[in-house]
Each structure stands twice: as structure tokens, then as C-alpha cells.
Amino acid sequence: MKLRSLEVIVIGGGAAGFFGAIACAQANPQAHVTLIEASRQPLAKVLISGGGRCNVTHACFDPEVLVQNYPRGGKALRGAFSRFQPQDTVDWFASQGVHLKTEADGRIFPVTNSSETIVECLIKTAAKAGVELLIGTPVVGVKCKEKGFEIILKSGETKNSDRLLLATGNSLIGYKLAKELGHQIEAPVPSLFTFNIGDPQLRSLAGISVNPVNLRLSLGNKTPLQQTGPLLITHWGISGPAVLKLSAWGARILNQNRYQAQLLINWLPDLSQTEVRENLLTVKQEWPKKAIALHRGVDLPHRLWQYLISRADITTEDRWAEISNKTLNKLVQEITQGIYLISGKGVFKEEFVTCGGVKLPFVNFKTMESKLVPGLYFAGEVLDIDGVTGGFNFQSAWTTAYLAGIAIAALSDDIV
Template identity: 75%
Template structure:
């Protein structure tokens, strides 16, 4: 009796995890993993600043799904079958322990992504997965009860079941469109905001935690996010900005990354509490320069920038400013307006929103609803998470489910 022939296209996190899951579910199956480049798991190697943010310490499906701007609803059931705690256990069973940082992100205790890469390659080899690198695929044809994979060399590889884990590559989307699947147009997710204010950019390195952000784009959309913010040489970054960019990925793309950002630098205080603090410092330090006596908990350089935005000079004293100027100062602290003029990159994550339309996928097995025997895992799906290990977790989960379904 011929053994089941299974091919995985894509040698990233989802491809390796799916191939391993399949080989473990069915030791008699012949599992082949095909990677176009000469370097499998390249994205894993450079992720998380070279440390690999494997997952997030959120061990309830309901909590996990809140971190996916697209795909959360579809993943809810999937996470009841394989979630972050299962990822931690999976790696621990193979000798890789993970640690949790203060913000919930989980990394290998070695602080090296090479630990994760070596684990995946070794586990794949141990389970008999055939790994073929430097083998670009140009097309996939659906034959009778099998798939024909046409390689760039002209070689044709036949298989009974096929897992596509090609990430956000154009070639993967093209293959799927030729097979009849619909692709939600890919656009960037997780990016920083370019702000052309040179005086703001001069504050590069200043961070505030927390801030409250409100984004308006396309003349109507309002999205909010709280968390740490980092001022950079090109504008604003940090977790709050990155999360906002993920939730607003489509609307920001459609508005050509031109948008308005309102920043509340002191979200833990009400406007009235901020006003009381400003009035108290005015009354107590009336003869002191405003630039040197701020009375609110903000970095000194940021405070000096904020007062210059409303025209207060370095020499002006508290006793000299009018009620109108006080109101402007309050507005600037609690609702400072910044114009976004383009996006930057976020080098530790490479995420797009877009991919296979989720209605065309059975999330119990990750099998195509259109083409029996075709499966999906990872970023090829229209799923993307915020920063913090959530994108890797959706890759592990979808790959695990796909691998087990293919093997059985």
C-alpha cells in the first residue's frame, strides 16, 4: 500500500510546524517541505531583534482573540484546540524553555532565535520530514485526487495533500488565485507613524508610558489605543502606535497614510485633575519659569516641547500666562494634535493584513472549503495580530491543526 504523500510549500514557522505535526500524526506518511530560498526559517531568525518572540503569556482563547485585528473570530475555536500554553509545552518537551517578560512576551531563555530554528529543523529531521531548500514553485495544478507541483527547474512533484504556508509572498497568492481562491489584498500592518515636525523628532528616544492615542483617518474613522509611546527620528513608535497601526491598517492604507493623531500624554488623570495640577503650580511657583517648573509627570524635554507648541517662551513665568494660554496648555497635554504623513517600518515584525478569505477555510482542520486536500497555515491567511508574539501564535495554531488534519 502506497503511503500518503504530503507536501508543505513554505519553510517558515508555519511550514515547519505543520510538517512536523503531520509527520507525528502519521509516521507512515511521506512529508516533504519545499522552501524557495536557501535559508529556511529566515524570518524566525531575525524576529524579535534576533531573540524570537515565540508567543504571549495569554492562556485563554477569549483573551487571545482580542489581539487580532483580523481573524480573531475565526481563531476562537482554533485556540481552544491549540493555544499559547500548548506552544510553551511543545517547545519544553523538546528541550526549549521559554521565559515571560514583564509585558507578557515570551522568549527562549537563551534569548536567541537560533534556539527555535535549531529545534524546528532538528524535530523535522527526527520525524522524517524531507526538507528541500532552494526549490521555488511556479504553479500548482489540481489533478484527479492529487496535486501536481511544478518547480522552477521543471520538476513536477505529486502529492495527495498540500499545505500552503508561503506567508505574504506574491507567488503564494498567485498560486491560490489560479486555483480559484479569493485573496484579500495585502497591505502593511504593524508600522510606525511618520510625523514631519522637526522639533518633535529632535526628542528621539523620549518615551512616555502610558499615553492614550486617538486616530482619525479618511475623515471619519476613530480608533483608540493606550500604552507606551516612543518618540523617534521620524515620528512616533512604541507598542501603542504599533497596535493602532494594526487595527487601522486598512483605513490608513486607503487614506494613503495621511491621518490625524490626538495624544493624551496623561491619560491616568482626568482633564479636571490636569487643570488642578497646572493651577496649583501657577499659584505656588508664580515667579518661576514655566519651562523649568512643570508640575505634571512628563519628561522634561517633552514638557519644553509642549509649551513651545503653544507659544510659551523659555523665559515666561507662571504668573504671566493668561487663562486662555492655560486652556491651550491643557488642550495640548490632553488632546495634542499631530499630523501623520506616511508610515515607517517596524524592523522586528514583518506583518501584512490580507490573504486567503477566511470564509473559504474550515478552521477545524484548516482545509480549503473549495479544494479538498488543500490546507493553509500562517500568514497566507487573512489573519494578523498586534505585536507581542501573537502572529507567531496564530502560525503555530493553524499549522498544528492543518498538520494533524492532513496526517489523519
């Protein structure tokens, strides 16, 4: 009996959907791969990512270290990254004529500094591989058949497939489809966001950046979460890599607390508390008659220093000789363990990442196939996986999509 072509449908026209469709089509030229995207703009998130530059991945090439950048999903990704990791991503894009560059902080971008380069590459490569692209085509349901799946479109039309890849990102329809197919969903909540701080004096310092700072999220009797890195003061509170990473690790607990929490900031984490005190005492001894506001003795921006001394009840007219040991200790405390109240969640406009999605114990991470529904595969943010900022979310999308595409392509011997 003549074998017919393997019918593969990919739902979701984002990074994971395109990469999975391409991997499948390239690995099995006899497969007919259809990629279905609800909107009329595929790869829209890729286009705006990284401030329009697209942070493709991160220069972390050791899977053991790489997984440490995933608040959720790192353990499951360990084996997956041993099969497709950032170096493979760099090599793949190079093979398509797209060259990438590594910046000082490890983030990897196209040399063109334009996300359009990545979008055009994925669209052209998919077309060249024979992937059929259906845009503006929302899916409203999926039914399991004796062999394969029936995909129900909003238009009322149906399509049949032997294999199905769900790469719907953090859209609710993806979670709905997965749930209807028997999968449990970890409720999605925002990850990668900035912190609102109510203090108007702090917000008046918008634009000041400090690198590094140490942030500790106080969670009552739970072990505090902390991150060290650059911080940016904004007109609503604080942002920057340290804040975004902390928001990722604290995403669920912050959501449970309605984004109300106590934050401890150490503005000089490279110095011990004793060293900070000694530096201030040195200034006090050498410049007793000088105004504290003008002679700080520690490496902090001038306006931030004035803000910190005001928190320690020191005025701009106070001289070093006039402050007591108690006031000095209070100033040390403000510099190394200042307490700030998070009053809400801001946004990180360049990304929109959630934690939550299909629970990972029900997915085989060697192939990305469902353990519950044969022929059903998952890739990207539809899974309960999320990384910190820096290209890690894209890398988990490339990896899971590639593994899914290759596995789907190999399963064609029973198509008759």
C-alpha cells in the same frame, strides 16, 4: 491492495510550514512529508524576529481574550485557539527540550534569548520526524489532479502529492497559487509600522519615551481607533507598542488614506483633563514667579514639557503668573489632546507583517482545509489573519499549522 504512503507537500519553509510538516509527520509516521522552501535559508523570518530573540508567543491563555489581539481573523481563530493555544505552544517546545520564559509584558521568549534556539529546534525536530527538506526550490504552479496535486517547480520538475499545505507567509507566490486554485485574496497591505511625523521639533526629541500615552486616530466621520501604551519618539516621528498596535488596527484605512491622517495624543491618560488643569493651577498659585519651562507640575520628561509649552505659545522665559486662562487651556489641550499629522509610514524593522491573504470564509478552521478544494490546507500568514505585536502572529502560525498537520495526517484511508 497494499496501502502506499501518504504523500504530503508543504510549500513554505517558515514557522507555519515547519510546524505543520512536523505535526503531520509525528502524527502519521507512514506519511512522506516534503517541505519545499524557495530560498536557501529556511526560517529566515524566525531568525530575525524579536530583535534576534524570537517572541515565540504571548502569555494569554484564555482564547476569548487572546482573539482580541487580532485586528483580522480573531473570530475565525476562537475555535482554533480552544484546540491549540499559547500554553500548548509552551508545552510543545518544552517537550523538545526548549524552555521558554515569560517577560513582564507577557511576551514569551526562549530562555537562551536567541532565535537560533527556535530555528535549530524546528529543523532538528523536522529531520527526526522524517520530513524531507528541499531548499532553494521555488514553486511556480500547482495543478489539481483527479486525486491530489501536481506541484510545478521553477526548474521544470514536477512533484505529486495527495495533500498540500500552503504556508507561504505573505509572499506573492503563495497568493498567486491560492488564487489559481479558486480562492479569493484580500489584497495585502502593511501592518505593524511606525508613524512619520513632519514636526522637526518633535523629532529632535528622539529617544524620549513615555508610558503610557493614549493615541486616537481621527478618521473623519468614522469611529476613531485608539490605543494606550508606551510611545517612543524617533528621528522620523513616533514608534513603540502603542503606535504599532494602532497601525495594526488602522492598517487598511491608513493605506486607503495613503498614510496621511490626524493623530490625537494624550500624554497623560491616567489623569482627566480636569485633573491636569488643576495640577497646573496649583503650580501657578504656588510658584507664580517661577519659569514655566522649569516648573511643570505634571510628570513628563523635561525636554518634552518644553516642547509642549512651545506648542501652546509659551516661551522659556514666561512665568506662571504671566499666562492667561486662555493660554493655560491651550496648554491643557496640548497635553491631553495634541494634534499631530501623520505624513507617512515608517517601518518596524524587527517584523514584517501584512494584513490580507486568503479570505477566511473559504477555510474550515477545525482542520484548516479549503472548503473549495479537498486536500488543500492553509496555515500562517498566507491567510487573512494578523495580530498586534507581542508574539500573537507566531501563535496564529503555530495554531493553524498544528491543526492542519494533524488533519492531514488523519486522512490516509483512501491512499492505495
